[in-house]
Amino acid sequence: MLQVKNIYFSYDKTPVLKDVSFILKQGEHLSIIGESGSGKSTLLKVLYGEFDIAKGTIFWSDKRVLGPKYNLVVGCDFMKYVAQEFDLMPFTSVEENIGKFLSNFFPEEKKERVAELLEVVELTNFSNTKVKVLSGGQKQRVALARALAKQPEILLLDEPFSHIDNFKKQSLRRNVFRYLKEKEITCIVATHDKEDVLGYADTMVVLNNNQIEASDTPNNLYNNPKTPLIASFFGEFNSIDEEIVYANQLKIVEHSNLKVTVNQSYFKGSYYLIEAHLNDELVFFENDLELEINQEVYLEIVS
Numbered sequence: 001m002l003q004v005k006n007i008y009f010s011y012d013k014t015p016v017l018k019d020v021s022f023i024l025k026q027g028e029h030l031s032i033i034g035e036s037g038s039g040k041s042t043l044l045k046v047l048y049g050e051f052d053i054a055k056g057t058i059f060w061s062d063k064r065v066l067g068p069k070y071n072l073v074v075g076c077d078f079m080k081y082v083a084q085e086f087d088l089m090p091f092t093s094v095e096e097n098i099g100k101f102l103s104n105f106f107p108e109e110k111k112e113r114v115a116e117l118l119e120v121v122e123l124t125n126f127s128n129t130k131v132k133v134l135s136g137g138q139k140q141r142v143a144l145a146r147a148l149a150k151q152p153e154i155l156l157l158d159e160p161f162s163h164i165d166n167f168k169k170q171s172l173r174r175n176v177f178r179y180l181k182e183k184e185i186t187c188i189v190a191t192h193d194k195e196d197v198l199g200y201a202d203t204m205v206v207l208n209n210n211q212i213e214a215s216d217t218p219n220n221l222y223n224n225p226k227t228p229l230i231a232s233f234f235g236e237f238n239s240i241d242e243e244i245v246y247a248n249q250l251k252i253v254e255h256s257n258l259k260v261t262v263n264q265s266y267f268k269g270s271y272y273l274i275e276a277h278l279n280d281e282l283v284f285f286e287n288d289l290e291l292e293i294n295q296e297v298y299l300e301i302v303s
Helices: 040-048 094-098 107-120 136-148 166-182 218-223 228-234
Strands: 002-011 014-024 029-033 055-060 079-082 154-158 186-190 203-208 211-216 237-240 243-246 250-253 258-267 272-278 281-287 296-301
Touching (some): 029 040, 040 154, 094 136, 107 166, 203 218, 211 218, 228 243, 250 281
Parallel strands (some): 029 186, 079 154, 154 186
Antiparallel strands (some): 203 211, 250 296, 272 281
């Protein structure tokens, strides 16, 4: 179990994390979201032991995580951290990078382990390719596989799929998170992407103003967003009579008290996102068909 209790951290005199606390059981998946500068990446570095904290404690079971004041080498044996800078060996192959920290005393086991991880990150066909010629997304996948090589107890991921194109992102995300669950590896992900959260995270923490604004399951936070910041993470939303309403909760009806004038229709694949004016405010709603500019329609909020 990971226990983070009342941690404070600042750069010089500028607070970055204030009174941050949470508990995570072995094998659980936590997603940390928040705007740029909210402290997501810093929190991961603090958890990894890269920084010293002013107050608070971090424990994994009975092992206390301490910063560079107490450790000559940053990090813990039971934890791996994949940052946005990959720190790979560019002039060696993909399989050599992944197997870098695996023992050479057991060559067959090492070969099998590397092959397994190549499959997880969908790079089997690139096993002998030098890292220097890979794309940014491929390098990110190598970094993920290398972090998993010695099967850590905790994996910290900072925007883990940000460099990966949409052709690979969905299947890779499923592969990686399925693997972590199967191996009961505790995972903490800092992300801007709701697709990294929905369907995978057990708990979601929202950082705002250097503090935890909300902590709950993604399902509960989606269905009961207490603030616009939380709602904005999940998609287009509106504030109507002080109530947060997602775009997909507004439907066209024959008549209602919500009469809007259409400004624009945006094609989104399976639907159109409609931008309209409600009095002097912009509202967004989803519709199966494109609507004409200046067309007037009535809307109803549906649960």
